[in-house]
Amino acid sequence: MSLGRALLLGFIAGATIVIGMPIGRLRRPYVALKVVLNGIAVGILLFLVWDVFSAAWEPIEAALVASHDGTGGVGPILGYGALFALGLGGGMLVLVAYDRRMKRTPPQVPGVGPGAQSVHEQTHGFAASSPAQRLAVLIAVGIGLHNFAEGLAIGQASSGGEIALATMLVVGFALHNATEGFGIVAPLAGDLDSGGEPRRPSWTFLLLLALIGGGPTFLGTALGFRFTSEPVSVLFLTLAAGSIIYVIAQLLGVAARARRNDLLCYGLLIGLLAGFATDAIITAAGV
DSSP states (O other), rough: OOOHHHHHHHHHHGGGGGGGGGGOOOOOOOOOHHHHHHHHHHHHHHHHHOOOOOOHHHHHHHHHHHHHHHOOHHHHHHHHHHHHHHHHHHHHHHHHHHHHHHSOOOOOOTTTTOOOOHHHHHOGGGGOOOOHHHHHHHHHHOOOOOOOHHHHHHHHHTTTTTHHHEEEHHHHHHHHHHHHHHHHHGTTOOOOOTTTOOOOOHHHHHHHHHHHHHHHHHHHHHHHHOOOOHHHHHEEEHHHHHHHHHHHHHHHHHHHTTTTTTHHHHHHHHHHHHHHHHHHHHTTOOO
16 A cells, blocks of 8 residues: 555544544533533543553563563563653653743733733633643543554554455544544533633634644554554653643543532443444454
8 A cells, every 4th residue: 555545544534533523512411411521531542541552562471471470571560661661650740840930820911021922822822821721631642542553553453455454444543533522622612701601612623623633643643654663652652641641630520510420420321332332343353
């Protein structure tokens, strides 16, 4: 398979993330719907954590087995273990630092104080974005790291001439990414400003979220087509796991304020089942 066709497959797999984006523009959804959407987002992300850890742990487990059988040394165990810890810690702590910096940035009032921003700059400056918008970006970053690893798998299958496998991977990942889009925009549904009015994200912002979350699938395909690297895969998978765990903690905090654990659990169940259902298609490809 040519590089061009492989990149087309990677684009298709990542582009379906836009399917869930319109949910973020709901004006005033019922409180129950907002809680369920948050639950679905958490369920999808919980599944992704399991999926990512399963893939990232495989090289370490293989190294441990080889060491036990006498066919391998301690080096691979320590190397992969260090990458695992580095990626997991980096994925969590970088987002912690980013979120704290955003929260410390004081809002600027137009025409007041040195370096005051104009209304236009205040509206469009990312530092002045709402907590829901910042959370959506964090979710997109975590999912994007995960999708980069998925793109690596597509690129590797394509470069090896395994057309059937690559096609099945694309179908599975495309369905997978469609559900991830709902997870990204769930915090945006019903976002309100300080006056209690609906804050609807622009289509440009939603497309940016889709690019952050789905674009790495395309980039991973391009890289995976050229060469394969298990250490690189482990690093990106654990970076994704760390960032997703941090985002889950944030989403659970938002959901807890609604005090509707029953609806949260319904959403969790839907999200988990959606994740496993789409993963079943990928597993059917023999991966």
